Amino acid sequence: MNETINEALILKYIYRRSFLLRFGLAMAAWLVTIFYPDMPLIQDGLSYEKYAAQLASDWLVGRPSSVLEVGIGARAPGPILLIAFFYFLTGGLRVLPLVLAFYSSITAWGPVLTYKIARQLGTSPSGAYYSARLIMWSPAFLIWSALYKEGAIYVVLNLMVYHILLLQEKWQPRSLLIVVGCMPALFALRFYLAAGLAPIVALGLLFGRVKTHADLVNLLWVLLRQIVLVAGLIFLLGQVGFFDRVQADLPANLEEALATIQISRFDLATSATSGYLPDADVSTPEGALAFLPLGLLYFLTVPFPWQLGSMRQNITIPETAFWVLLFPQILSGMKRGLIRNYQGSVLIIAMTASICILYALFMGNIGTAYRMRAQVWLLWAVFAGLGWEQKYERRLAQLESKQLRGQIR
Numbered sequence: 001m002n003e004t005i006n007e008a009l010i011l012k013y014i015y016r017r018s019f020l021l022r023f024g025l026a027m028a029a030w031l032v033t034i035f036y037p038d039m040p041l042i043q044d045g046l047s048y049e050k051y052a053a054q055l056a057s058d059w060l061v062g063r064p065s066s067v068l069e070v071g072i073g074a075r076a077p078g079p080i081l082l083i084a085f086f087y088f089l090t091g092g093l094r095v096l097p098l099v100l101a102f103y104s105s106i107t108a109w110g111p112v113l114t115y116k117i118a119r120q121l122g123t124s125p126s127g128a129y130y131s132a133r134l135i136m137w138s139p140a141f142l143i144w145s146a147l148y149k150e151g152a153i154y155v156v157l158n159l160m161v162y163h164i165l166l167l168q169e170k171w172q173p174r175s176l177l178i179v180v181g182c183m184p185a186l187f188a189l190r191f192y193l194a195a196g197l198a199p200i201v202a203l204g205l206l207f208g209r210v211k212t213h214a215d216l217v218n219l220l221w222v223l224l225r226q227i228v229l230v231a232g233l234i235f236l237l238g239q240v241g242f243f244d245r246v247q248a249d250l251p252a253n254l255e256e257a258l259a260t261i262q263i264s265r266f267d268l269a270t271s272a273t274s275g276y277l278p279d280a281d282v283s284t285p286e287g288a289l290a291f292l293p294l295g296l297l298y299f300l301t302v303p304f305p306w307q308l309g310s311m312r313q314n315i316t317i318p319e320t321a322f323w324v325l326l327f328p329q330i331l332s333g334m335k336r337g338l339i340r341n342y343q344g345s346v347l348i349i350a351m352t353a354s355i356c357i358l359y360a361l362f363m364g365n366i367g368t369a370y371r372m373r374a375q376v377w378l379l380w381a382v383f384a385g386l387g388w389e390q391k392y393e394r395r396l397a398q399l400e401s402k403q404l405r406g407q408i409r
Contacts (some may be wrong), residue, residue, distance in 0.1 A: 004263055010115070010125065015108050015112050018108035020109035021061065022108055022142060022146060022151070023139070025142050026103070026104060026145075026369055030042060030100065048072075048079045051072060051073050052079075052081075052082075054067055055073075056085075068081070076149055078149060078188035078189040083102075086098075087099075105147035107152065109139075111132040113159055113162050114378070116127065117131075117161055118381075118382040120166070120341070121165070121340060121341045121344050121348075121390060122337070122340030123382065127385040127389030130385045131381045131385030133276045134381040134385075137366070139319050140373075141378070144371065150374065153395075154378050157375065157378060158184070159187070160179055160201070161347070163175035164201060165347070168344060169208070171229070174320070175231060180237060183201070194246075195249075196354050202353050202409045204346075204350070204351075206223040207227060221257050251402050257283055258284060258287075261283075261362050262282050265363070269365060273309060273310065274365075274366035274367050276298055277364070280294075280295070286401075291340045291361065298360075298363070299359050299372075300356070300373065302320070302370075303320060303366045305321060312367070313367065320370070322381065323377055330380050332389070332390055333382070333383030333384055333385065333386030337382075337383055345383075348379050351379060355375055355376055356376060
């Protein structure tokens with residue numbers, strides 16, 4: 001990579017372009033919803049905005065609010081709190097385009113963090129830029145970042161991964177505090193995701209990076225440092241009540257958890273026209289294990305090209321096919337990542353494996369699978385950049401400077 005290229009300019013370009021794409025799509029969806037009420041493209045966002053305005057109004061007059069206790073407020077406290085905070089700062093001024101701009105300014109950090117994660121794994125600037133472009137341009141990320149809470153989930157996941165990678169290398173109190181803050185934030189957005197990833201986050205912190213030819217003293221020091229970091233993480237999460245919330249909201253044991261998943265999965269598979277495999281039984285450990293390979297196949301690949309249905313389903317087919325065709329490149333990137341940054345690559349692989357297992361058992365229709373699968377694509381994008389780098393390594397010297405300079409201008 002030509003060292004004269006300023007990576008700060010690349011990051012600014014990624015952020016600006018990401019913001020314009022997300023804000024533009026959100027505004028277009030809002031206008032369509034206004035003029036064509038039968039096509040509510042941001043129905044979740046409009047509901048969040050309505051309840052957030054009520055919550056902000058309650059705050060401004062100093063009265064207790066029940067918005068977060070029942071209904072959609074209890075199911076989606078994260079987005080409602082975020083928008084309510086914005087309305088509180090504006091003194092209750094309720095202008096949805098401002099909310100869309102505010103939210104897009106947050107979700108636009110997703111591709112920027114993807115670039116940083118890729119660089120932290122040892123990817124070249126051009127490979128990291130390739131990864132960021134996947135998140136910048138892929139329709140799934142644009143759609144779900146238009147005031148759906150998935151956009152915030154992408155930022156929180158990326159932010160958490162990036163700072164864990166930093167903590168694997170050295171002690172950084174700021175990064176530890178950010179990771180601690182990400183866990184309750186993720187819990188407010190998707191509580192089961194935070195609970196499932198918490199052990200992997202702790203293990204990821206435990207695996208510190210060492211110099212290639214480190215001596216025994218250095219190895220012991222790194223191990224001690226990481227143990228202190230994990231202890232600090234557990235202590236701080238306990239202080240903010242994370243473990244109490246997990247214990248209160250999650251099933252008591254595996255059997256109860258699988259029974260809950262079975263009920264939800266059956267409802268997803270039978271209540272939507274895009275439902276699949278309604279006869280699957282994951283209510284027992286044996287049944288879940290037997291179904292897992294098939295469930296994983298469906299989760300990662302539906303809709304298949306021949307599964308034509310509604311307009312919304314049909315427009316997801318090309319993007320899904322594109323990502324499926326990227327899987328060999330992603331696997332190649334995983335191999336390359338394990339060589340360049342073993343600890344960081346293991347962290348991301350373990351996180352995505354956990355997410356895949358959960359959703360393979362849980363998902364029962366194409367629409368929900370498409371929505372949740374983007375969480376996996378988000379983290380696999382960094383490996384796609386590594387795979388692209390390997391595939392075109394002989395051409396990188398010529399492509400990097402020309403491509404990045406030209407697009408930034």
